[in-house]
Amino acid sequence: MQKFEDFLLENLPVSKSIHPTYEDALHKMLEAGGKRFRPALLLGVVNSYNPLLLDGARHAAYAIELLHTYSLIHDDLPAMDNSPLRRGKPTLHVEFDEVTAILVGDALNTYSFEVLSNAPFSDYTRVALIRELASNGGLNGMVLGQAIDCYFENKPLKLEDIKILHTNKTAKLIAASLKMGAIIVGREDLAQKLYEFGIKLGLLFQIQDDILDVTQSSAEAGKLTNNDEAKNSFVTILGLEKAMSEANILADELTIELDSFDESLRSELSPLLTRYINRHKNSGT
Numbered sequence: 657m658q659k660f661e662d663f664l665l666e667n668l669p670v671s672k673s674i675h676p677t678y679e680d681a682l683h684k685m686l687e688a689g690g691k692r693f694r695p696a697l698l699l700g701v702v703n704s705y706n707p708l709l710l711d712g713a714r715h716a717a718y719a720i721e722l723l724h725t726y727s728l729i730h731d732d733l734p735a736m737d738n739s740p741l742r743r744g745k746p747t748l749h750v751e752f753d754e755v756t757a758i759l760v761g762d763a764l765n766t767y768s769f770e771v772l773s774n775a776p777f778s779d780y781t782r783v784a785l786i787r788e789l790a791s792n793g794g795l796n797g798m799v800l801g802q803a804i805d806c807y808f809e810n811k812p813l814k815l816e817d818i819k820i821l822h823t824n825k826t827a828k829l830i831a832a833s834l835k836m837g838a839i840i841v842g843r844e845d846l847a848q849k850l851y852e853f854g855i856k857l858g859l860l861f862q863i864q865d866d867i868l869d870v871t872q873s874s875a876e877a878g879k880l881t882n883n884d885e886a887k888n889s890f891v892t893i894l895g896l897e898k899a900m901s902e903a904n905i906l907a908d909e910l911t912i913e914l915d916s917f918d919e920s921l922r923s924e925l926s927p928l929l930t931r932y933i934n935r936h937k938n939s940g941t
Contacts, residue, residue: 663714667771681752681760685725688743693861694720694833696928701837701850704924713840715775716785720833722768723793727802727829729761736806777840784839792832801825809886818888819859826865827858853913857929860906864936866891867899903936 668683695717702713732739732747733754740750748757772786791797801824813821831854838847866889885892890899910933914922 663718667718668767677752677756678760681748681756682763684745684748684751685729685743685760685764686721688745690721690725690743692721693928693932694724694830697830697833697854697925698837698840700924700928701834701921702840704921705841705843709840712776713837715771716836716840717833719768719771719775719785719789720829720836722764722771723789724829726761726764726768727793727798729757729764731802733757736802781839785836788832788836788839792828797824797828797832798826801828805887808888811888812893813888815893818890818893821888822859822862822890823855826862827855830858830861831855853910856906856910856913857933860903860910860933863890863899863903863906864932867896867903867936870896900936907933907936 668686672679698717698720699710699713702709728742729748731737732742733749739747741747745751748760768789769786772789773782775782775785777785793799801821804821805825808821831851834850834854835847838844838850869889870891890902894902910929914926914929914933917925
């Protein structure tokens, strides 16, 4: 079975054109690696119930990674976070230019849905997957979260509002990854439970990122750190100690919920999730 990394890089079409850098820029962020956390969640759910569907599920996992990568490219733009580093490499607007970065992000965004539309599933399943990715990655999901994040820079929010911000910006795409795995294997009975688990997991993921932002160097994180002073991060609003406490509470709840999954799903997801659920505890604080 082909490795996901190879599948990812081999299935981005290269359309030769007169543009000198467009094709190269399209590949840069995907070739730079990353945690591939969201695709791993989807593939883990599929593998736990029907490994025969894994080859087809790679199309959905690829679509999620394309959409996620577009969001990182746009998040790093000068109009947003103005970050020079991502995944240990110069950001696209630094290596190429801002226009190229914007358009590459646009291209990966739209290509993610082209990939899903060609996935080897029934029309019913394809439409369900497209709907899930669009609703969680779009105007009432990740994009809304980014809009709130940018608008409220230097305007401190209450904790509950920060959770709304990051539920949209980060958690919904993580939750969608789990739910899409359930849709692929026909486990609609499990889909909502996994989605709710994913929302909680996504919030923990964001708190951990906020903690790592103040406890790691840019070299360790692979991106610019100590750059959230104006943002509504959990550490900025709560302080490091209280943010750690919030992370510990979520980590404990997620561990209990993970243990409640059936044996097949638990054994498939535990190696990945145990590492991520507890990563803030090894942050050097």
